[in-house]
Structures are given as structure tokens and as C-alpha cells.
Amino acid sequence: MVERKTGFTVSWQSLSPVLGIFRVKPAAGHRFPEYEAGQYIALRREDCALTRKVTDADGRVRFVPDLDASGIQRRGPVSHAYSISSAPYQTQQEGFLEFYVVRELDEEGRPGRLTESLFRIEPGKDDEVIYFDRIAGDFTLPKRAHGFPHVLMVASGSGLAPFVSMVKQLDFEARAGRRDSTRYTLLHGNRTAAELAYHLELEAIAAAGRIDLVYLATVSRPASSGHDPSLGRGRVSNVLRILLELPSKEEEELVTAEAKRDGVEKARAALGKAVRPALPVGAQLGTLRERMVPADTVLMTCGNASAMSDVQHAAEARSIRFEKEDWKPTLYP
Ligand SMILES: Cc1cc2nc3c(=O)[nH]c(=O)nc-3n(C[C@H](O)[C@H](O)[C@H](O)COP(=O)(O)OP(=O)(O)OC[C@H]3O[C@@H](n4cnc5c(N)ncnc54)[C@H](O)[C@@H]3O)c2cc1C
CATH class of the missing domain: 2.40.30.10 (Translation factors)
Known part of the structure; x- marks a missing residue:
């Protein structure tokens, strides 16, 4: 014990x-x-x-x-x-x-x-x-991402925890002269800017360039006035969908409802209500998409269950290797 x-x-x-x-x-x-x-x-x-x-x-x-x-x-x-x-x-x-x-x-x-x-x-x-x-736990880069030239990390809410640990450690290793050649892209979504933990630290690591890191943060409840243009808008899984050239979840559900002629009004209302996803102002969509070569990429995700299931759906639609950290409750004595 x-x-x-x-x-x-x-x-x-x-x-x-x-x-x-x-x-x-x-x-x-x-x-x-x-x-x-x-x-x-x-x-x-x-x-x-x-x-x-x-x-x-x-x-x-x-x-x-x-x-x-x-x-x-x-x-x-x-x-x-x-x-x-x-x-x-x-x-x-x-x-x-x-x-x-x-x-x-x-x-x-x-x-x-x-x-x-x-x-x-x-x-x-x-x-x-x-x-x-x-x-x-085995949600580590050696166990889940070994051999992939591109690691795409997608975190919702406090699901950032394992990724911020990885990124800080990679940056520390690079400072000590142990830089690897992997590309890392980290997407973090939360409701508001204040809830985006580690934001400045992650921006600084990305800007320093010691590791190849692109860091994108998005908020699902953007301020109606004064939204910080350096942040994306919409849920993280929908921002991911932009990078993977997929329609938003709500757009996809409307198309499905229309094809089945079932639940169209509900799907239309959900699309109307959803925050339209957008990348931060200045993010280079073409350059970002060049990083997303499916065969080179492993997508690792952590966070709330519904976000992870949508992220999985997006990864599978692009035949990207998918890895997740399940936060299923475990019994402890
Ligand atoms: C590997 C791993 C890593 C995690 N990392 C994080 C992290 O970094 N950050 C984070 O915020 N969370 C993390 N979690 C989730 C965390 O472990 C807890 O599940 C979460 O914080 C909720 O705990 P709670 O006691 O507040 O909620 P609970 O009171 O345990 O409620 C959660 C759910 O458990 C059920 N429940 C309620 N009472 C009982 C009961 N008496 N018996 C059985 N089930 C009950 C209900 O369905 C409820 O909705 C992680 C989980 C795992 C497995």
C-alpha cells in the first residue's frame, strides 16, 4: 500500500x-x-x-x-x-x-x-x-509521443496541467543545451482571459524560441468589448477545427441535422448561440496548417470530457494519432 x-x-x-x-x-x-x-x-x-x-x-x-x-x-x-x-x-x-x-x-x-x-x-x-x-501515469511525451515530429497539445480548462509541465521542462532542457527537434503546438482554452493560467509564462517560452513551440490561447466567453486580440475566440475544440480545416462542431451538427431532416431548428439555434471560433489576430493560418501534417502529428488532449470527445472526433476526421489523459475517478483507500 x-x-x-x-x-x-x-x-x-x-x-x-x-x-x-x-x-x-x-x-x-x-x-x-x-x-x-x-x-x-x-x-x-x-x-x-x-x-x-x-x-x-x-x-x-x-x-x-x-x-x-x-x-x-x-x-x-x-x-x-x-x-x-x-x-x-x-x-x-x-x-x-x-x-x-x-x-x-x-x-x-x-x-x-x-x-x-x-x-x-x-x-x-x-x-x-x-x-x-x-x-x-503514462501521459508523458516518451510514452505517448515518441517518434512524432509534431506534438499537438490541446487543453481545455485545468487540462493544461500536464502540458504546462512538459513545456516548462522542455524549455529547461533546451536552456541546458538539450534541445530536441520536435515541433510543439499548444492550444489552451478557458472561459475568460483571467482563467488562462500560465499564459504569460507560455507566451514567453514560445517567444524565446529555445524550443519550437507555437502557443495559442482562446476564450469561450470573450468580453463583448475589449476582447484581447492576442487571444482566440470560441471553444478550444472549435479553434482546433480551424487549424484542421474542419467546420465548427455546431456547423457540422447543422449539416447532419439537415441531411437527416431531424433536429434542424435545435441545431440552427445552437449554431446561432455558439461563439464563432477565430484565431488570435495576427496568427498565420497558412503557417499553422503547415505544421499539422497528419502523418507527422500526434494529438494529445486533456481536460473536460465533452471537449476531449470533440477533439477526438476532429483528430479522427484527419487521421491524426490521438492520445488522451482520462480524468476518470480512481478509488483511493
Ligand atoms: C489522472 C487524473 C488527473 C487529474 N488531474 C486533475 C487536474 O490536474 N486538475 C483538476 O482540476 N482535476 C483533475 N482530475 C480530476 C480530479 O481527480 C477530481 O475528480 C475532481 O477534482 C473532482 O473532485 P471532487 O471531489 O471535487 O468531486 P466529487 O465529489 O468526487 O464529484 C465528482 C463526481 O463524482 C461523483 N460522486 C460524488 N459523490 C460521490 C461519492 N460519494 N461516491 C462516488 N462518486 C461520487 C459525482 O458523479 C460527481 O459528479 C484528475 C483526475 C485524474 C484521474
Whole structure:
């Protein structure tokens, strides 16, 4: 069994009410295990508001607050895996692990058990985080992208975590004279500019040119006035579709509905409502498309399930090798 150890949150950065970045250090005299960019570790908090499973009369499974006899929600430990967003060299040099997390909300707007607790952390006060002393996972460049001249990374929301770790580590290696010849293209989408974690750092790495990196960020809820023209518009999977010369998901669904003569009005309304995808102003579409040679490319994706499924659809439409990091819940003791 993997040993559980106590760590301490040394910083917490709130990007929005639902997105944050935090750093955890082990207790004095301890070190985190070695890891590769793209891997994850399990974290736990002891005071999570617990839920229990109920099955409705129609067979639908839901999770509702687990109340005691006096109607107070029970509290207890919950553990989940989190991709590490720090680069291995940062952990070696400074001892911390960094995480980029989204606060879970269920369909009824109830917060997720562990993330509700993580978002309550206050460094120096309520800052304890238990970690399982094992770093695992095969969503790494050697395991998923070996031999491909072009790695296309597509991240939605906090799904950027493994990729930012990879890019920072590649840049560190290049600074140390170990540059590889792979082309990297990183697309990151979030709702707003404030939620685009690591934006300036990634822009700086791309601009420095030590690795061949194109970094494109997009927002699905662009400001109605004052949208930053250096950001794309629309969901990341739709911006990907521009690069792969595919229609947007909503356009495609309308064509399908029209062919089947079924659901046309609904599809038309969805297209009308969707933010029309666009690349950042100044992005060179022709040059970007030249990078996307299907046979040379492996597309790696991480993030929310519906975005990943659309990204998979786009990759398959262009016969591009597809790799994803599944964030399926795992049971921890
Ligand atoms: C390898 C891996 C890496 C990950 N990396 C990240 C990351 O970098 N950033 C990030 O934000 N997230 C990441 N995740 C997701 C993360 O592990 C959690 O699933 C997520 O944070 C939600 O946790 P929660 O406790 O807040 O939500 P939960 O309370 O666990 O709710 C999530 C869902 O679980 C179900 N559920 C609720 N209560 C129960 C219960 N009592 N028993 C069983 N199921 C229940 C419900 O369907 C609910 O919608 C990763 C997941 C994996 C597997």
C-alpha cells in the first residue's frame, strides 16, 4: 500500500471563483518522489463534505449530501488524482509540486467534495494536504509521443496541467543545451482571459524560441468589448477545427441535422448561440496548417470530457494519432 504523507500548501492563487493554482511542499526533511512531466499524484483532505449515492425511482443515480441524525453533513476524507503542473526541474530545485484545479460542481450546482475543501485552503492556516507518496501515469511525451515530429497539445480548462509541465521542462532542457527537434503546438482554452493560467509564462517560452513551440490561447466567453486580440475566440475544440480545416462542431451538427431532416431548428439555434471560433489576430493560418501534417502529428488532449470527445472526433476526421489523459475517478483507500 502506498504511504500517505502530510504536505503543506505554500501558495494559493485564485484565477476565478472556480479555478486556482496551488503549491504543496512536503514536511521538513522529506522530498516528493521523482516524476516525469505529465504524471499525477493523489491528494487528500480530511474535512470534505461527504455525499451518498441515491437511486431515483426512474433508476437515475445521484450523489446527495450525507447527513447525520441532526441534519448536519458528515465530513471525512476524500482522495483524488491531480496532474502535476510544475515541471520536474522546479520540484528538484525548490521542492514543491504545483497543481491547476477546477472546482467541481454537479448538475444541481453542489460543489465537489475534495475541490470544495481545496478551495478553502489558506496558506499558513488551513493548509494541510495529504499526499500519496507515489507519482504515476503514462501521459508523458516518451510514452505517448515518441517518434512524432509534431506534438499537438490541446487543453481545455485545468487540462493544461500536464502540458504546462512538459513545456516548462522542455524549455529547461533546451536552456541546458538539450534541445530536441520536435515541433510543439499548444492550444489552451478557458472561459475568460483571467482563467488562462500560465499564459504569460507560455507566451514567453514560445517567444524565446529555445524550443519550437507555437502557443495559442482562446476564450469561450470573450468580453463583448475589449476582447484581447492576442487571444482566440470560441471553444478550444472549435479553434482546433480551424487549424484542421474542419467546420465548427455546431456547423457540422447543422449539416447532419439537415441531411437527416431531424433536429434542424435545435441545431440552427445552437449554431446561432455558439461563439464563432477565430484565431488570435495576427496568427498565420497558412503557417499553422503547415505544421499539422497528419502523418507527422500526434494529438494529445486533456481536460473536460465533452471537449476531449470533440477533439477526438476532429483528430479522427484527419487521421491524426490521438492520445488522451482520462480524468476518470480512481478509488483511493
Ligand atoms: C489522472 C487524473 C488527473 C487529474 N488531474 C486533475 C487536474 O490536474 N486538475 C483538476 O482540476 N482535476 C483533475 N482530475 C480530476 C480530479 O481527480 C477530481 O475528480 C475532481 O477534482 C473532482 O473532485 P471532487 O471531489 O471535487 O468531486 P466529487 O465529489 O468526487 O464529484 C465528482 C463526481 O463524482 C461523483 N460522486 C460524488 N459523490 C460521490 C461519492 N460519494 N461516491 C462516488 N462518486 C461520487 C459525482 O458523479 C460527481 O459528479 C484528475 C483526475 C485524474 C484521474
